[in-house]
Every structure is written in C-alpha cells, then in structure tokens.
Amino acid sequence: MPRNKEIKKVLVIGSGPIVIGQAAEFDYAGTQACRSLKEEGIEVVLLNSNPATIMTDKDIADRVYIEPLTVEVVEQLILKEKPDSVLPTLGGQAGLNLAMELEEKGFLKEHHVRLIGTTAETIRKAEDRQEFKDTMEKIGEPVAASKVVTTVEDGLAFTKTIGYPVVLRPAYTLGGSGGGIANNEYELREILENGLRLSRVGEVLVERCIAGWKEIEYEVMRDSAGNCITVCNMENIDPVGVHTGDSIVVAPSQTLGDKEYQMLRTSALNIITELGITGGCNVQYALHPDSFEYCVIEVNPRVSRSSALASKATGYPIAKVAAKIALGYTLDEIPNAITGKTYASFEPMLDYCVVKIPRLPFDKFITAKRTLTTQMKATGEVMSICSNFEGALMKAIRSLEQHVDSLMSYDFTGLDEDELIEELAVVDDRRIWKIAEAVRRDISREYIHRITKIDRWFIDKIAVLVEMEQALKTQPLTGELLLEAKRMEFPDYVIGQLCGRTEEEIKALRAGYKIQAAYKMVDTCAAEFAAATPYYYSVYGGPDTENEAVATKDKKKVLVLGSGPIRIGQGIEFDFCSVHCTWAFAKEGYETIIINNNPETVSTDFDIADKLYFEPLTPEDVENIVNIEKPDGAVVQFGGQTAIKLTEALMKMGVKIMGTSAENVDAAEDRELFDGILEQCGIPRPKGHTVFTAEEAKKAANELGYPVLVRPSYVLGGQGMRIAVSDEDVEEYIGIINQIAQEHPILVDKYLMGKEIEVDAVCDGEDILIPGIMEHIERAGIHSGDSISVYPARTISEGAKETIAEYTRRLAKALHVVGMINIQFIVCGEEVYVIEVNPRSSRTVPYISKVTGIPIVPLATKVILGYKLRELGYTPGLQPEAKHIAIKMPVFSFEKIRGADISLGPEMKSTGECLGIAETFNEALYKAFLGAGIRLPKYRNMIITVKDEDQQEVVPIARRFAALGYRIYATRGTARVLKENGIKAIRTNKLEQPAPNLMDLILGHKIDVVIDTPPQGVEHQKDGFVIRRNAIETGVNVLTSLDTAEALVTSLENTDLNHLTLIDIATIADR
Secondary structure, eight states: OOOTOOOEEEEEOOSSBBTBBTHHHHHHHHHHHHHHHHTTTTTEEEEOOOOSSGSSSSTOOOOEOOOOOOOHHHHHHHHHHHHHHEEEETTTTHHHHHHHHHHHHHHHHHHTTEEOOOHHHHHHHHHHHHHHHHHHTTTOOOOOOOOEEESHHHHHHHHHOSOOOEEEETOOSSSSOEEESSSHHHHHEEEEEEEHSSSSSSSSSEEEETTTTTTEEEEEEHHHOOOOEEEEEEEEESSSOGGGSSSSEEOOOOOHHHHHHHHHHHHHHHHHHTTTEEEEEEEEEEEEESSEEEEEEEEESSHHHHHHHHHHHHHHOHHHHHHHHHOOOOGGGSTTTSSSSSSSTOOOOOOOOEEEEEEOGGOOOTOOBBBBOOOOOOOOOEEEESSHHHHHHHHHHHOOOOSSOOOTTSOOOOOOHHHHHHHHSSTTTTTTHHHHHHHHHOHHHHHHHHHOOHHHHHHHHHHHHHHHHHHHHHHHOOHHHHHHHHTTTOOHHHHHHHHHHOOHHHHHHHHHOOOEEEEEOOOOOOSSSSSSSEEEEOOOOTTTTTOOOOOSSSEEEEEEEEEOOBBBBOOHHHHHHHHHHHHHHHTTOOOEEEEEOOTGGGGGGGTSSEEEOOOOOOOHHHHHHHHHHHHHHEEEETSSHHHTTTHHHHHHHTOOSSSSSSHHHHHHHSHHHHHHHHHHHOOOEEEEEEEHHHHHHHHHHHHOOSSSEEESSSSSTTTTOOEEEEEHHHHHHEEEEEEEEOOOOEEEOOOOEEEEEEEEEESSSSHHHHHHHEEEEEEESOOOOOEEEEEEESOHHHHHHHHHHHHHHHHHHHHTTTEEEEEEEEEEEEEEEEEEEEEETTTHHHHHHHOOOOOOHHHHHHHHTTTTTTTOOOOOOOOOOOEEEEEEEEEEGGGSSOOOOOOSSSSSOOEEEEEEEEHHHHHHHHHHHTTTTTTOOOOOOOEEOOOOOGHHHHHHHOOOOTTTTOOOOOOOHHHHHHTTOOOOEEOOOOTOSSSSSSHHHHTTTOEEEEEEEOSSSTTTTTHHHHHHHHHHHHTEEEEEOHHHHHHHHHHHHHHOOTTOOOGGGSSSOOO
C-alpha cells in the first residue's frame, strides 16, 4: 500500500524529561522518526519538554515546541498549528497517555485530527490490564492468574484466593512505577495504596507471581497489510521478577531450543495480528525453565527501551521503519537503510552476541537499597558486541565506568560460605560477581542455579571466565593462553595483575605473538549481503583473523569520543554536543569516527558518523582503534568527563588533541596551577586549601572558619561533595570521599552564600563569545545541575554582568581555550567570585543554544578547526539578551530509589530537566513547574518545618501560600514564629512525639507540598530524612530550599492553564 496522501502535517509527541524508566531511548527513536518523516516531505511539528536532547533541535523538525506535556498544552498546540495527524507511539508512556486522554475526550475527532501509528483501540487492548487479559484469553494465549482491582480491600480478598507472593502492576504507568512484589499482607497494603495513586485510571493488576521463570522478549514489526517480522529476540539473564530495564540482557537468546524459539515467535506474531498493531511492538514472555509452559507478561504497543536495544543490536532501524509504516507504507516497500539492497521485510540474522548491562545509580545514593525488583532503578545502560558471550560480558562490564573491569572487581572473599549463600539469594546489581565468587569456592553449579534461578548455561559461562583467572594465576603465559584470554576480552592490565607483570609487558608479548584486535562489521543478514553503513565491533583471533575495518586513504579523519552510559551527572546533553560536533566536522570535509557504547542515544545511530565503533571507552580499547584508523586528531571536549579522562592516554598514543590543549585542561583542574592563573588575571575566588588527610582537613577548616565545602578534585556532577559545619562532619565526609578516589587530593573551601551564576562561552584563542548569562534561583551550595536556572539573569546589576563577561574573557585567554569553556561564579552584591572552570562543554549547552538561537557546538567545532569568531560573522563579547525568558527546571526520580536522601546539596541528584519558555518570568516559571509534573493546587494543605536560621525568612513565603487558601501545618518552633507574624498555622507533633504527628499527615494523602529545610551536618539528618522519604513515596512535592518554595508560590499566583503562549524554538533568531 503506498503512502497515505492525506497526511501532510504531523504532530509528534516526545517523552519529556529523562527520568528513571524513560530515558534517552525515546529521544533516539523520536529523532530517527522525525528525520524519516521529513524525508517524505511531511511538515513535522514536535512537542517535547526536554531541552537537553538533540530531538528538540531545529535541525530535526520544522516546528519545535519545548513546552510542558499536558493535555491543555497539546490542545492549544493543535488549535495553533492545525496538524492533520498525531503520532504518539514514539514518546514512551507520556506520549501514549496524552493521546489517549485527547481521544477519550473527543477532542481529536472534533478537530479532525487522526491518530497514526496505532489506533486508540489497540492502545486500550494492550495497556488496559483487563482488556489485555480478555484479548489474550480470546486467542488462547496463556497469562498468569490475575484480577484488576480499584481498592485495597479487593486486592486483599483476591490474594487470599491465589496465595502469596503476588505481583502488582498499576495500569498506564512506566518503568513499573508503583508496582512490586508482595509476600505478605503488610507489603500488599503498602504497595497497593501507592500503586492506585500513581495509575492514571486508579487500577492495579494483582497477579500470580511467576518469579524464577525465564524472561524472554520479542521485538516485532507489522504493517497495515498484515505482514509481520521478528526483528530480534532477547533473553534476560535474571529470571522473571527483575524489571527488564534492570536486567542483564543477551541478544539473540542463548538458552532456547529451536522448538521454544519457534513457539514463542509464532505466539508473538499471533498477538500483534490480533491487536492490530502497525509499527514496532515489544512482547515479553515468562517461560518455564523445565517445560514448554509459558505466559505472556505484557505487550508494549509502542517503541520501547527494548526497541532501542534491538535496533542497535541488529542494525535494523525500528523507529525509522515504524514512522514509514504510520504513513501507510508496507514492509516490502521500505528499503533497509543499512544494506541499501534488502527491504525492511527481510528478517535480521545475527552471527554475534550482544550483552546489555544496566547502569544503576547506587554510587550516587549511598544509603539506597541495592535490591532489584519489578520497579526499574537504572538511569542508563551499556551494550557490547563480541563473537562470544564471555567476551561480550567482559566488554560490557568495563564499559560501565563504575571502577569495575572483570569478575574480580567486587570483593566477597570476606564472607564465609553460609554468608555467601545468603548473599546469592539477594537480587542486586552485584549478583554475577557473587556467582563468580561461589564458583571459585567450588559451590556446585546446580546449587547456585537452584538459589538464583539463573540458567545453568550462564553460570557455566561465568565459570569459564573464573577458570581463565585461575589459569592466568597458575600457568605459564603461553601464546595459546594469552590468545584465549584476549578472545574472552580480558584487558591487558588485568592479565598483568593476574600473572604478576606490567601492562606494557603484556602488550609487548601480544605484539610478539601477533595477537591484535580485529574489527567485524555489524551486519543484519549474517553476511549474506554487504552492509553499506560501517558499524564495527572488535574480536581477537590469531594473526589470520580478517579485519573488516579499513582505514580510508587521502581524507582528513577526526575521532569523536562519546560520553558512555547515561548516569546522574552525565546525561544526554553530552550526546547532543557529540552529534552536533560530528555534523560540523562532516560539513568541513572530515571523515568522522565515533566511539561510544550507549545503545540508547542518537550518537550511536547508524547514519550519524561515517564510522561507528561500538566499544568500551577505555585507553586500551581506544588504542586498538587508533592503531587501525590513525586519525588526524581527536576531540575530547564534548563527551563529558568520560572523554576528558582519556586525554592523557590519547596523547601517549600520539593522537593530536584538537582544541584546548591537555596542559590547559590540567591547569583548570589542578588547584595550585589554577590559583596562580587567577592571581595573574586579578580574579578573586573563595579561600581554600588542598589536603590529603582528615587531620589536615580539620586544620584547614578551622583556619577558614565553618561552614566549608569539602570535595575531591577531578569529578563530574559534584560526586562526593559535601558542606561541613563541624569537625565531626569533616571526618565523616573524608571517609566517604576516600571510597571514591584516593590518588587525587581533597579540596577544602570557604563556603559563600550568594547568587550562583553560570556562563558557557566559545573562545577562538583571541576573542570570546558569550551567548548569555544564566542565574540559579537556589543560592550557592546546590549543584548547578539540580538548580532552577533562569536566562537571562534577572537580579544582578549591569555592573556585575560586565565584570562576569570581563572575567570570562581573561580566564579563557589565560587558559588558552580553543573551543568551549564553562565557568561558575558567585555574586555577592557587586563582588564576583569564580568557583569553578571547566574547559569543555557542559550540561547547559543545549539549553542555552536553543533559547538564544546561537549554535554553540558548531561554532566551537569551527573554532577548533582554526576559524575566527569575527570571520564567522559574530561580534565578540556578551550577546544581546533575547526578548523571552527561559527557565530550566531539574527533574528527579526519587520515588524509584527507596532509601535515597532527597535533600539537595552540592552533589547532583537530578536525572533530567525540562524547560519553561515565555515572554514573562511568571509564565515561564509556571510552565517549568508544570513540565516537571508539579500540578497544584489539589487539596490546599501544606507542611512547613524549617531549621532555626530559616524561620524569619519563611514568613513571607508562608503568608503568600496562606493568601492562596492554603492551610498550613507546622512543627513547634516554626508554628510559633508564624503565629507571631499573624499567620494561621496548625501545630503538629514531630516524628518521635505521639500521633497525630507529621507522618500521619503525610500518609493521609491530603498534603500538596512539604517545605523542609534540613540543617547541615551529620547528626541532624535522621528525622528530616524519614519525612522527606515518605513524602516522596506518597507523591507529595517536597522542597528542601526556600528559594524553590518562593519560586513555586510565585508561579501559583499567576497562572492560567488554558491560556499559555506557545513559542516555536525553530524561529528564534537564526543568524
């Protein structure tokens, strides 16, 4: 069926800010789909509240609206832009839910807008738990015994009939939000209350728990003519009971027999045919490990996390094909973009093994529970490709950047056998390391399988790796043994540690035996057709292994280092920079080569760079690529800290670092060198000392006077940074820091209260261009990634702005910056201090480029290539301010991580961000809160409990909330101060006092906001911690900074949901 000619203008709904459970994979899919629609000459209107992604860039769609994802906004946007169709299947759960609400209200019908991609009826059949169950029963597909309940009592009654344990899944939620496994009545009540609140329709499915069965997924495509293909099937190493986003996943499945594979494939094709799905779809199964019994867990009628993985694993562009199918094409009319010869109706076949490992945020949340259940906790993931499973697993482990490099990285040797067996039963992120330790102690593999329910095949493979460790320790290192170790992807330095030699000796031995990495092309048809897009992975064979990566002659080549897995502190912003940089180099005639290992981002899409290497970002892996490609230079300033850390290694390999030189990057990171540069430029900074031990730190802190800021040098996202108010604090914090990094010194600084200001700039060695000055609403002390940021800066004087521009110019010149620089200042009145300088791109670059219309990354790339700003048509200095106001709001995923402390400080905790942009400050602020999911007022009840020094300051804020009709509950001290100032407050008891206390109020589900400012220091944190935790878990908005509270009340005073001004980013001055 050829294309539907009536579709001319399509509204694509994106997935909004990155939260746990809905990360960059939807941006990758959405970006690919928008480009696919534009190829067909369709006008694309994009709505997405996330400013950090390449998807909301003016190169991707014709009209770009970075606005809150709410029904009201979509309605106003449809009236303004008048699209004829809406494509909702690329925006994850957020996009689907919005489309469903508009469809149910009759709004789409009334304005003659059609849903394309998937019909509302199909979404209902797959998403509504009861309809899904009925549909499956109709076609005879087995599902677990279950019932949809709307109250806690119904849930208890049904559970009595099927028995514990049961799995709870709320309808229409994402990443298993609010779900869980209940083993007894207490747990059941707790999870049900939460789940019913989070579900869009107030329904939760209670079902028989089949934990311990194998979890298998199929990624399938279907078109409107009924042609179906399976793109890929995947198997989770962890059995059912762990969310697939938190499992280690292998593709293609390794432990299925042909009969099981064909049985599930037939079932998947039956299901999508019955549901009438058009486009991509993901079916999850539970398969009994010892019989052919299976049941269908769920179907996602949209592009999902697994689609991104399947897409990268097979090279089959699922989102691109799904967009074409939505326009009416059939699979046999769409050419496969990777081979250029076959059509999309040709099923991919794999002759390699792919392993995905989740990146979990427990290094940021030290207090959090590490266990993994049906509610997702991972912030990102890494993927690796190899010719064997062992090699793929080893590569994936070292791609995580969590200080792990092999199965010996976590040390469980201190446990006795009983303790180890107990640990094996605990499902957490270190489970494969525990299995390896159990194998080392000769615990029988059958016993390990019985405890963990992990398939024996995987346990055997872990044992193979353990045997190799033993062999390297005890046997002489022959050529055969070395080749075998490299075939399993043991890094040189790990081999060295095991057999008592240096990394250099191992490297020399390898050269002698001619054991080197060869590169194979990812190829969708198991080498039956040639691939046109070079996309490589490494393998080790003997001297005669064929290397398919051939260096191009007579062309300048540049190596762009990606930023690895998405984690808190290093998100999708750096991918935005990598992609723009790659495009800019290509325009200048360079051949571009990307190295990255993150399957969910745009930079690893098949058509971004000329060559893509899917490899770990470690010195050894990069060197293997450098030896073959011999690039003319490498760019490290766009890949976050991951790429910066590789600078020294690249220089040793003789690769030219393009842009700011390595010595100057060091000068900004090294305390003493940097102090010297500041003195030379005459720029003040907060006083501070460099120390190595707790004793020196206490001495320094007393000299400076408390409060002080304690932090390790060379980190990203404020990791390990703390504010200390006493000697005890210093001792405790130094202990925590030493767990993270020993070899670098620790910095102790005087802590200043003031306005925090941030600037990104481009420098060409002589002149400097500053797109704009951003001001944080929260005072200094809260990490810049967690602050609400406003452009243009509103509350600092013109004088201070000039000083900031002048200091930026001096610093960029003194550090000989070529390319990007990011500087953070503190402004106290007219005094301006520098806190931090990063000579690389930062997380604010995408946001400031979009709201000022200045293409910062392409400019920086041209400057790196030797162009001057004046030649490019820019006047150096601070650029004139735009006429609208843009506010960046952080978005957190706290409710997913139990036990994490949510109070904000110098260590970054947000997972994503959204943007509010408008002509007035108040409307922009309101949109930003709305985009972050804070929709108030609901019940008009609030709690205020603040530390003593904040009591006077909270009075005017409380007065304004009271004027909006809020009833205020407060603890003793705060209540007294409020009453003295004539504000009605209801006194309530603290935690340790009898009921009714704060906890009862929060658990009563009738509170909108809690304002709780925690006192700094260790011993005061327990109470506040419990309150904040419980509030988050019951869905109450918790503010731990008075500045945020003031911003919220300002936005509530001036709002009208239904009359927002919508701004098209693509029209902002494009000079």
